[in-house]
Amino acid sequence: MATLPRIVITGVGLTAPNGNTLAEFRANLLAGKARIAEIDVRHMGKHPAGVCDFDATRWQKRKEIRNGTRVGSISIYCSREAIVNSGLDWEKTDKSRVGVYLGITEHGNVETENEIWNISQFNNDTKYWTHHHNPRTVANNAAGEVTMNMGITGPHYTIGAACAAGNAGLIQAAQMLQLNEVDIALAGGVSESIHTFGIYAGFKNQGALASHVDPAKASRPFDKNRNGIVISEGGAVYVLERLDDALARGANIIAEIAGWCINSDATDAVLPNPDRQAECVRKALERAKMKPGDVHIISTHATATSMGDIQECIALRTVFADCPRTKINNTKSYIGHCMGAAGALELAGNLPSFQDGIVHPTINVDDLDPECAIPGLVINQPVSMGSVDTILNNSFGMLGINSVLIVKKYGIA
Amino acid sequence: MNKDDVKSIVLDIIRDIAPDEDLSALKHEVRLRDQLTLDSMDFLDIVMELRKQHGIEVPEIDYPQLASLESCGEYLLPKFKAKGK
Numbered sequence: 001m002a003t004l005p006r007i008v009i010t011g012v013g014l015t016a017p018n019g020n021t022l023a024e025f026r027a028n029l030l031a032g033k034a035r036i037a038e039i040d041v042r043h044m045g046k047h048p049a050g051v052c053d054f055d056a057t058r059w060q061k062r063k064e065i066r067n068g069t070r071v072g073s074i075s076i077y078c079s080r081e082a083i084v085n086s087g088l089d090w091e092k093t094d095k096s097r098v099g100v101y102l103g104i105t106e107h108g109n110v111e112t113e114n115e116i117w118n119i120s121q122f123n124n125d126t127k128y129w130t131h132h133h134n135p136r137t138v139a140n141n142a143a144g145e146v147t148m149n150m151g152i153t154g155p156h157y158t159i160g161a162a163c164a165a166g167n168a169g170l171i172q173a174a175q176m177l178q179l180n181e182v183d184i185a186l187a188g189g190v191s192e193s194i195h196t197f198g199i200y201a202g203f204k205n206q207g208a209l210a211s212h213v214d215p216a217k218a219s220r221p222f223d224k225n226r227n228g229i230v231i232s233e234g235g236a237v238y239v240l241e242r243l244d245d246a247l248a249r250g251a252n253i254i255a256e257i258a259g260w261c262i263n264s265d266a267t268d269a270v271l272p273n274p275d276r277q278a279e280c281v282r283k284a285l286e287r288a289k290m291k292p293g294d295v296h297i298i299s300t301h302a303t304a305t306s307m308g309d310i311q312e313c314i315a316l317r318t319v320f321a322d323c324p325r326t327k328i329n330n331t332k333s334y335i336g337h338c339m340g341a342a343g344a345l346e347l348a349g350n351l352p353s354f355q356d357g358i359v360h361p362t363i364n365v366d367d368l369d370p371e372c373a374i375p376g377l378v379i380n381q382p383v384s385m386g387s388v389d390t391i392l393n394n395s396f397g398m399l400g401i402n403s404v405l406i407v408k409k410y411g412i413a
Numbered sequence: 414m415n416k417d418d419v420k421s422i423v424l425d426i427i428r429d430i431a432p433d434e435d436l437s438a439l440k441h442e443v444r445l446r447d448q449l450t451l452d453s454m455d456f457l458d459i460v461m462e463l464r465k466q467h468g469i470e471v472p473e474i475d476y477p478q479l480a481s482l483e484s485c486g487e488y489l490l491p492k493f494k495a496k497g498k
Contacts (some may be wrong), residue, residue: 062433121467127464128461
């Protein structure tokens, strides 16, 4: 097989509940600062949620915001910021060679629930149903709004991959770049899920919705007293290019995509399968031509559900049984579960470790669950590794979709 | 209620659906689309808000009657009066 082009990350744009730039996000991760609010969920009362406070008017007209969706605004903000961060001359960039690949967990629930509520105020007469419904709810909405805002005429679509979507967006983009379908890719994951009560009700009735008197402590992966997921919104979009193109324009190379895998449990709709997760990790390592011990940081997916965290720990114990240098962390403890954005944001939070050599900790672990006591788990205080060369990012989702992405510092063999 | 009142109602709706537009120098006799960035979805917004806020129905065949602020006033005034306003 011919050697495929190497793919690198040259820009990052994000909005997380605790930061609207990578620098702000990283500073809060190193300082142990979670930011979880309490919001009023329709029909359900107050619940903890990760809420983003980026300024949508920075890149959108008010009419665009009004006619579009929340996830559209998140996607546009992250994409625009990623391009700025990349140093690309956007005016001179051939927009027909730019692709947009955004991972989503779900889409359309927010707008559909809003319209059902709207027509309920008019005796359920559907003549009051908004004509904006279809453009707002088509599955490509998030990526499509980016292309309209930025004048991109290359391909765009979303990748529906439950909570594995953030990695899936990046993987899709890497593949399209390797196939020479595009020259620049805007890729990652996005979510607006805090605005739909259906997600809250579903998790609550599944026994998987977090609660805590202090919202900032509600998301507590690996803690014995964890009680479920804190739903959050957010997004992280990356600029990806072929290495040769990035070098030719003198780009700042943030990381190189080293390997990946997406596979399926084919066993249960909600209960993860550690055998398939371990297999996914091994295949990603194989593609990256790495051994388990080569991984310096594992960014876990753990969402703070009782079984999900344990299943992932079983998988990690299996693959990384004898890897004393490998450190393990979790970012949902700060920002909750950003659904389609989770994998992309959690990767972003770890990327600065290539420069500072520090692993941010998993916070809110007051009483470590023995079943989650995996070697290398960084708890409550950052750990300095001296140098970090590789990050393995786990992101798993319902219907048994697993995604693993490995990135490495550019210049590492 | 008179024609100016109706025009004021339509202006309030336009202000809401086109919040980036400067409406201060809008010419009443000139087509709205020639003065503002309004597309077909925006006109449907005007129709929808007349329905939701005021119970006024504008059949599709009459959409051209909403072309300018002046024509809105002339066309909609009898409908508002029929509502007892």
